Amino acid sequence: MKNCGVIKWFIIIVGLLFIASQNLFGSSDDVWKAATVRPARTPVDVAEGRHGMVVSVTAESSRVGREILEKGGNAVDASVAIAFALAVTWPEAGNIGGGGFMMISPKGGDVVCVEYREKAPMAATRDMFADTKNRWNGLAVGVPGTVRGLEKAHQAYGRLPWRELVMPAVVLANDGFIVDEHLAFSINSVLSKKTVRTKEIYAELRRIFAKRDGSPWVAGDRLVQKDLARSLSLIANNGADGFYHGELADKLVAQMKRGNGIISHEDLARYQAKIRPAVTGTYRGYHVFGPALPSSGGTVLVEALNILENFNLSKHSRYSPESIHLVAEAMRYGFSDRAKHLGDSDFVTIPSHLTTKSYAKNIASKINLVRATKSEQIATPIVLAPESPSTTHFSVVDQDGMAVSNTYTLESSWGSRVVVEGAGFLLNNEMGDFNWTPDYTNRKGKIGTAANQIVPEKRMLSSQTPVIVKKNNKVVLVAGSPGGRTIINTVMNILINTIDYKIDLPDAIDLPRIHHQWFPDVLQFEGYDEPQYAKTIVKLEAYGHAVDKRKSPQGSAHCISVQVDGQLIGVADWRRGGKAEAAAKANVQSKQE
Template identity: 40%
Template sequence: MKKRYLLGAVAVTFFSFSSLKADFKPFDENGNMIRTGRGAEGKVGIVSTSKYEASKIGMDVLKKGGNAIDAAVAAGFALGVAEPNSSGLGGGGFMLIRIAKTGETVFIDFRERAPKNSAPKMWVLDKDGKVVDNEKVEGGKAAGVPGEVAGLLYALEKYGTMSREDVIRPAADLAKNGFVVTPTLSGDMKNKYDLMVKYPEFGKTFLTADGFPYETGDTFKNEDMAKTLDLIIKNGKDGFYKGEVAESIVGTLNKYGGVFTMEDLANYEPRIRKPVVGNYRGYEVISSPAPSSGGAVVVQILNILENFNVGDMEVNSPEYLHLFSEAFKLSYADRAKYMGDTDYTPVPLKGLTSKKYAKDLSQKIDMSKSQESIAHDPWQYESDDTTHYSIADKEGNMVSVTKTVNGIFGNGVVADGYGFVLNNEMDDFVTGEGHPNSVAPGKTPLSSMSPTIVLKNGEPFMVLGSPGATKIISTVSQVISKVVDHDMGMQEAIDAPRMFDNTSNKINVETRITPETVDKLKVLGHEVNETSEWDRGMGSVQGVLYKKDGTLEGGADPRRDGKAVGI
């Protein structure tokens, strides 16, 4: 028996046909993560997902004649099985599609929404303004109405070619037969052990028979999840949003203080929105609209950077990091003040993505010193822990999906008997009334998820995205800039050390940034926080680059479990 210890706790990119290394694991025989060998090239296609199992399932669907949407749906359900710490049936997300034949782009919002009985007063605040008993993060009041099943099935029915049986059965088999636990998943299980004890349904699903977290190399099976997927195969959307699964969701959440009704689930529908579109040095950037702040703020950051000769700067030099820090602070300040669900509150999207506004903001940057940033006024210019996967083929069909249960293992509540954890997306609302992101019945909480497609002269150039909460925006911006401004390949841009800054005036940098650079940043007035060599919190980009010679380059982030495969 293995010795066990208790501790205190994607971009999928698909192309046509491929084979996978049967022995691939993202860790070595000692359980240490392998940081190299994650990328791949191909003439026909690439599969790059945050989990090997999902890559294989998506590729198998394509081999059987499915299209990119079929593969995306299959991979989405598979990721919910193999990466339950980051996404799944109890969560939601965004899907951005480009159809090569017409050039049309479609944005599907299947984000979670507030139950009808939601109100700011549902959370009791203590004298310091903090939510009592952490009810915004864990338990029944933390969950929004999940949208993943509705969103994936909508995409399949509208744009796919295969049946539910074809695309969901592989995920059900994966849940039933099991898969190998990675250091990432094992660590997350251990870090949430206390919550698994507090919420018995959670522990029953994600602890071993002897009550311990799974170790790296163990096989994890989830027969309750397989049962749920069988019901979705048989009954479609109603198999999740009505009947026994819905009753379990409502009953289990309300057992832990929730305010859910069966009507909340039965009435859920995905929403079709118009993507945010920007332009960076001649490249068309297409990304997520509100209620995600991601697309608009990514475009705003790139618009600010466009006023500087970024390509002449050494990547991750003090000058380079200082500029990105100042641009991030300006943009994140606007995000905090203005962004919300446009179905409920006006948001100055045109102003935030205006070239003129960005130019005016860029003039506030002093390259000789760090400055505090406040929100400015985009109105006068008016005239989203998570996973990401991207899908593309040589014809130019592209799908970019970011989906999540928000925190690691969401709110810690598992629908009793059905094997999936519920989200804690209600934490993405602010407390109190009168803010663009205040809670209201049916409202979608603000997100940072930024599934993104980049075109050059109307032709496919790049598809990418990342998990990482608010760091999604800064991560996606950095990778786009490195590819465009420094002519990096996809894997090189993903591997490069990252930084993050928002309104706190503190630069977070991976420790691969040199000590000399850190010292110079401090001289410029920055407070610098060094994190780790490969900081998982800096996101996990999975993407594909269309190279000039027709080769497709897939990149997968070594900060987590991703692996690209090509043919």
């Protein structure tokens, strides 16, 4: 009897320890499943003002940007501060270990693109990923460009001292900030993955982002990142050299050696951001300025808009089958040319005709108004084989009219999921944006064309599409979005809504979006399950489109419109959360560091 009692208590204790371990190590699938339910849809967030506007994915970064404007900083100053703040408050995409594109419209000057895309390390080879599908390790990391790019923009256009722009992010990381439901969802989503919870390569991510008791994050928790605060302090005090040389460079290269990566000290030292001319086009009397290659966004957007300009879209209602069909066809042709021709223009020759009106007119003449083109019919010269995407965008306009449209990324949500040990920042997995299987292109969306194959120090192709739109030489719209290959089409949806259909910006961002990327030959529609679009879908299928619902919301556009009277309207998308902040009037200073 005595032994039975001992056994009984032993079983009870083991059971309690098991339950505790389920909570401590986050191994309960039910717990994590409940914690990774996407936050409920809310209205878009709207702000109005006349003295500056900031729109980004987190309330903290938008506040930081607004405060910089109110101190007398210009739109570039605010953008630098926002970008560093997002590295703290939106770790799935905000970063210092990634790269991106910043479009700048200076007052009285030409729109330019500060290109700070990552590049392949010098040890990279064309076939290095031919036999792997793993994109979440050190080998997938491209040489980061963010810090050098932000410095390049600041040196060319900034007003306030560099340190003053980085320190708000240092404070956020050191003191911590309150997690909202969108960030809780984001952190829980990465921590819920079995590989992240168990593999040694992600131990530093767990140390930084997992709660001590192993429970999921909830809105109201506080996130503190002491290692990241120290790293940002080094950058604040030493500029970009504080990242590409010295202690942080040593830690990054050491992380590469631990995790099978190939980035060297020389790769970091050689990295340079570039100021490139914007890709430009016109659409129904508006001037559209998009990012330069290696972003495909500017080229594909201009080509698709040129095609659509040959049709009177507004003759049909916005979600009529006629309108959606034409937009999908323009997307199809644009993405086909993306696959055939586009890559890093420093390494490949890009056909000059892609953004011309005559080329678009020829394509438009081939579009059947009641029949979808089959994607494989426009594949030539590509031979078809037998049969992730988290970025963040922010927009800024200052009281003098300078505008910035910035998109940057770690590539996948949470990038490589590798955190540099002792430095607190995530590394990208941008090598995944190269064509991993040379000369192999299939109908499921895998592209193997030569223009975007791996070459040492080459920049990988991007879909980031930060844009600035002008009319009569005045900025009227600043727009962009995350979302992988959907980015270009998200921006196109917003431009069509505002230009063709004269829809106010809040509704233009709120409405459902469509996406077609050539292959797979599927038309995705956010409104698929909404009853008011049922007849449209039936008609589109009769045209020959394979219409499907999106598994997750398309993009997260944070945009600003400038009204004729100078009023600024900032709108933050509902899809991933966000905040629009209007600035109070500032006394403009001149204290360039």
